[in-house]
Amino acid sequence: MTETEEKADPPAVMIEPIDISKLDPDFREGIRSMPNGEELSACFACSTCTAACPIANTWKYKPHQLIRMILLGMREEVLSSEEIWLCLTCFECQERCPQNVRVTDIFFDCKNLAAEESMIPDSIVGLAKELLDKGQLYVVTADWEREDMDLEPEVPGLSTEEFKAILKGTRTGRIVGGDE
Amino acid sequence: MSDPVLVIGAGVAGLTAATQLADSGIRTVLVDRLPIVGGNAMDLYKAFPTDDCFYCFEGSRSRPGIRKCFYRSAILDQPNIELKVNAEVTEISGSPGKFQAKLSVGSQYIDSKKCIMCGLCIERSNAFSLPSPQCQPQAVIYDPELSDEGAKKAEEECPTKAINLGAQSSEETVQVSDIVIATGYHEMKPVSIDEYGYGKIPNVVTQLELAQILDPNGKSGGALVRPSDDGQVKRVMMVQCVGSRDENYYPFCSKICCVYALKHANIIVLERDGTQVTVVYMDIRTYDRHERYYRVARDAGVRFVRGRVSRLEACEDGTLDIIAYDSLLDKYLKFNVDLFVLSSALEPPKGSAELIKSLGLHSASGFVGPADSTSENEVVAGDHVYVCGAATGPAEIPESVTQARAVVSMILQSRK
Ligand SMILES: Cc1cc2nc3c(=O)[nH]c(=O)nc-3n(C[C@H](O)[C@H](O)[C@H](O)COP(=O)(O)OP(=O)(O)OC[C@H]3O[C@@H](n4cnc5c(N)ncnc54)[C@H](O)[C@@H]3O)c2cc1C
Ligand code: SF4
Ligand code: SF4
Ligand code: SF4
Ligand code: SF4
Numbered sequence: 286m287t288e289t290e291e292k293a294d295p296p297a298v299m300i301e302p303i304d305i306s307k308l309d310p311d312f313r314e315g316i317r318s319m320p321n322g323e324e325l326s327a328c329f330a331c332s333t334c335t336a337a338c339p340i341a342n343t344w345k346y347k348p349h350q351l352i353r354m355i356l357l358g359m360r361e362e363v364l365s366s367e368e369i370w371l372c373l374t375c376f377e378c379q380e381r382c383p384q385n386v387r388v389t390d391i392f393f394d395c396k397n398l399a400a401e402e403s404m405i406p407d408s409i410v411g412l413a414k415e416l417l418d419k420g421q422l423y424v425v426t427a428d429w430e431r432e433d434m435d436l437e438p439e440v441p442g443l444s445t446e447e448f449k450a451i452l453k454g455t456r457t458g459r460i461v462g463g464d465e
Numbered sequence: 466m467s468d469p470v471l472v473i474g475a476g477v478a479g480l481t482a483a484t485q486l487a488d489s490g491i492r493t494v495l496v497d498r499l500p501i502v503g504g505n506a507m508d509l510y511k512a513f514p515t516d517d518c519f520y521c522f523e524g525s526r527s528r529p530g531i532r533k534c535f536y537r538s539a540i541l542d543q544p545n546i547e548l549k550v551n552a553e554v555t556e557i558s559g560s561p562g563k564f565q566a567k568l569s570v571g572s573q574y575i576d577s578k579k580c581i582m583c584g585l586c587i588e589r590s591n592a593f594s595l596p597s598p599q600c601q602p603q604a605v606i607y608d609p610e611l612s613d614e615g616a617k618k619a620e621e622e623c624p625t626k627a628i629n630l631g632a633q634s635s636e637e638t639v640q641v642s643d644i645v646i647a648t649g650y651h652e653m654k655p656v657s658i659d660e661y662g663y664g665k666i667p668n669v670v671t672q673l674e675l676a677q678i679l680d681p682n683g684k685s686g687g688a689l690v691r692p693s694d695d696g697q698v699k700r701v702m703m704v705q706c707v708g709s710r711d712e713n714y715y716p717f718c719s720k721i722c723c724v725y726a727l728k729h730a731n732i733i734v735l736e737r738d739g740t741q742v743t744v745v746y747m748d749i750r751t752y753d754r755h756e757r758y759y760r761v762a763r764d765a766g767v768r769f770v771r772g773r774v775s776r777l778e779a780c781e782d783g784t785l786d787i788i789a790y791d792s793l794l795d796k797y798l799k800f801n802v803d804l805f806v807l808s809s810a811l812e813p814p815k816g817s818a819e820l821i822k823s824l825g826l827h828s829a830s831g832f833v834g835p836a837d838s839t840s841e842n843e844v845v846a847g848d849h850v851y852v853c854g855a856a857t858g859p860a861e862i863p864e865s866v867t868q869a870r871a872v873v874s875m876i877l878q879s880r881k
Contacts, residue, residue, distance in 0.1 A: 302797035305798055329749070
């Protein structure tokens with residue numbers, strides 16, 4: 286093969302622009318009407334939230350971009366994004382935002398909306414299932430650490446039955462319910 | 466008796482300087498090349514920072530007992546002001562403190578002291594028009610290029626004999642002690658910035674043109690309509706920094722276009738039902754107290770896209786397909802709009818370069834710079850030469866007025 290035969294590959298996919306008329310203009314107002322959402326519109330895209338976030342450097346959509354996407358009406362993309370679930374809820378972004386946008390709370394609102402529409406990542410559904418099955422996420426097992434500390438193998442008096450019963454009646458129960 | 470002061474330009478800056486000098490007993494020759502005073506402020510509709518509109522005169526006319534507006538008495542009836550409209554300064558000679566200014570005064574077809582604005586002449590011929598109901602002088606204007614038989618009829622029939630179609634232009638020389646330059650700005654017509662199609666696509670306009678569409682005294686009565694077919698506008702896009710902050714045009718920031726763009730955006734979204742506005746920007750510079758306009762705009766739902774317009778295409782139905790690059794999302798967005806508004810640079814008015822040269826002043830990107838750039842007296846342009854308002858560079862009205870007052874106080878001090 287000679288050098289002249291080499292050609293630059295055409296781009297794998299031609300990216301279409303986002304058609305604004307296809308977005309959901311009510312999404313912005315929807316979020317604004319949810320708990321702590323009203324300051325959403327004050328965002329001026331300074332990206333302080335992203336600078337503050339301890340983990341956004343690994344995210345595809347950064348916090349300020351997610352807020353922008355909400356403002357533009359990109360409902361699908363925001364509610365199906367994994368970032369809202371990866372958020373540590375550490376409130377760093379919300380603490381520093383110069384326009385008092387309650388970024389973390391808004392991501393909670395997004396998670397609630399996503400949950401209503403069953404757009405929850407499998408890993409999160411898995412956790413919910415675990416919680417429902419076992420009544421706890423981290424099951425205490427008899428191991429050498431407890432032994433070293435002179436603790437009984439089982440946690441004394443721990444009963445998760447009641448908790449499981451309550452959870453079944455909550456949205457967590459409904460979310461997992463379908464799988465059972 | 467000391468020589469009068471020459472004020473060139475009768476916009477808000479020149480008017481303020483002239484009326485305040487006159488009220489302090491100093492004779493003033495106030496010259497403007499247009500037939501009416503007020504300059505650019507006449508075309509703004511509502512003005513920040515108070516959102517007042519410029520129709521005080523029209524408003525007071527309907528109230529019984531008030532026939533005269535403040536400006537009429539302050540300018541036209543003030544004996545210390547000699548107002549020369551349709552006039553230009555063609556040559557300045559002499560020395561500081563004793564300048565000789567040669568004025569070329571256009572034909573005074575209408576005697577503004579006689580015209581009662583009855584409208585008869587306008588009915589007779591298209592050559593007559595009323596630039597604005599609150600114009601000063603309070604008189605119609607006449608365009609000789611449109612002269613016809615009707616115009617001659619009007620001259621005969623005018624109830625106050627205010628029309629003289631045979632008027633000739635004249636020249637005169639005045640000796641003045643000081644010169645106040647208040648020549649303001651001109652909004653650039655961005656015809657040479659091809660990508661926006663200005664001048665070719667009718668629904669692409671500048672902010673000043675938008676202000677005239679929104680004006681309740683305008684053709685559409687303030688309804689937001691498209692220039693192409695007077696159809697109602699549902700979606701507007703504005704683009705900031707057109708010709709400003711661009712080394713190919715003007716390197717400076719025009720300073721006030723962000724504020725008035727958002728003023729317009731807010732009027733449209735809050736007062737013209739159901740119209741959407743998107744603003745494409747590089748930075749939003751709503752300086753000091755004007756940040757409020759930005760906040761109100763965001764709350765009102767004005768869409769902000771940081772980035773630039775990459776493509777604009779005129780559709781057959783008069784709308785425009787636009788693709789903008791959103792640099793915050795790193796995505797391209799596609800819009801369809803009825804009206805595309807350019808926040809075009811504010812440039813020095815025609816003749817500025819000649820004026821600066823003839824008086825040996827400093828040019829600041831084409832505007833009149835201070836004589837000493839390190840001094841705090843930005844209004845002192847030279848020996849006995851002052852500058853105020855947008856003649857110093859893009860400026861808002863309150864700032865122009867403040868500078869005009871500073872000029873007046875310096876002239877008063879120098880005459881003590
Ligand atoms: C779209 C738009 C919206 C705006 N909105 C606002 C607002 O809401 N609030 C606000 O505060 N400001 C606003 N401004 C700014 C405002 O227009 C200026 O601050 C103000 O007009 C400046 O007044 P001036 O007297 O310095 O200049 P100008 O108004 O430009 O007046 C200059 C005068 O000088 C005359 N002239 C020029 N050269 C010569 C010459 N060589 N010989 C004789 N006469 C000459 C001109 O004919 C003109 O009458 C806006 C500007 C624009 C473009
Ligand atoms: S910090 Fe606040 S204002 Fe800045 S981008 Fe984030 S949400 Fe918007
Ligand atoms: S709350 Fe979430 S988005 Fe905000 S800084 Fe913490 S991890 Fe980042
Ligand atoms: S007819 Fe005479 S008085 Fe009436 S508007 Fe015309 S010029 Fe003025
Ligand atoms: S005021 Fe705004 S639009 Fe005007 S030049 Fe400056 S940044 Fe650009």
